[in-house]
Amino acid sequence: MECEGWRTLPPVYSDADAAALYDLLNPWNPDRRSDDRFFFPLVMDAGSVLDVGCGTGSMLKLARERGHRGRLVGLDPDCAALDRARLRADVEWIEGTAADARSGAGFELATMTGHAFQNLLTDDQLRASLSAMYGVLRRGGRFAFETRHPQARAWEGWTPSNPDDVVDLVDDAGRALRYWHDVDSVVGDIVTIRGTVAKPDGTVLRVLSESLRFLDVAALNALLVEAGFEIEGQYGDWDRGPITDDSREIITIACRR
Incomplete structure (x- = not known):
């Protein structure tokens, strides 16, 4: 219990401040950033999109601004980031992790951008999350994400x-x-x-x-196949070059069979 006359002071740098800082440090701009330019056409071409680890929702907001007329859903466990995302009401925002994604939703595309996939730390988390991604997609739906090459x-x-x-x-x-x-x-x-x-x-x-978590290609692909995915494409750079000994990324498009 607080003593009379005392009050709880706000943090020096709040969760809301941290969410706003993320947008400054990571501006979503497919016209200037090669990673955003890779994902954005996938989003615009899909009739329904689930963005897992959507953060403040910049990708889906821009998709709506540029004319996407389908279903757009952002999923993230960070309440402060979602508060910022919800400033735009014509996108659906849901609090939760990848493993919380609802099976049977029938999305054409699921994404995890910004290396969010690397926040899945254990094999159990990865299996649960990949199983959920498989479940939210319709047959032929695609899961697009990237992880840094170790x-x-x-x-x-x-x-x-x-x-x-x-x-x-x-x-x-x-x-x-x-x-x-x-x-x-x-x-x-x-x-x-x-x-x-x-x-x-x-x-x-x-x-x-x-x-x-920094998974190598073999470990990543084994988990994807175990979850039922077919690997449609895998690249070592944002120009869709092959994975080589110099690649810094493992960029994957996996398909629900």
Whole structure:
């Protein structure tokens, strides 16, 4: 119980602030970004789309703005991100994880963009999520997603000593901010990182922790086949080049048979 005259102070940097920062750090723009340009035509060509890990909903919002007339549904467990997504009411927004997706929905396309697939950390989570993705699709429906190729060791660049990983920006509230990553651990194929939001002088406002799984091609494909998917296409870059020894991505389009 709170003492009389006391009140709970808001956090210095709230969940809503973090959701707004995500949009600044990751603007959805298929006209300028090669990853967005890969996914956006798939979305626009599908009559119904489920975007898993939709975050603040930028992809589906833009699809609606550019004339998509079919069913668009975003699914995400982050309430603050969904609050921001729900500013647009002509898209359906649902709180939940990939494994919560409702079977029998008959979507033509399911997506997981922004490397959201890497947040599935255990084999059980992966199996449950892939089974759910298979279940939400109609026969012939496609599941499109990407995961970073472990051979590229992307986490080695996630450090404040890498100037490309330090971002200075001004947020929607007019605050000057600095954002960077640190790697806390690499255990097997799981990498745990921290994203730090700070003032330009280094005063820390918020630390955002995340763990990511780096599956190789063989392990990923075995799980997809086990779930019933047929691999329609798999690429090592956003121009649909093949996976090679230099690839940084494993970009997959899997089909429900």
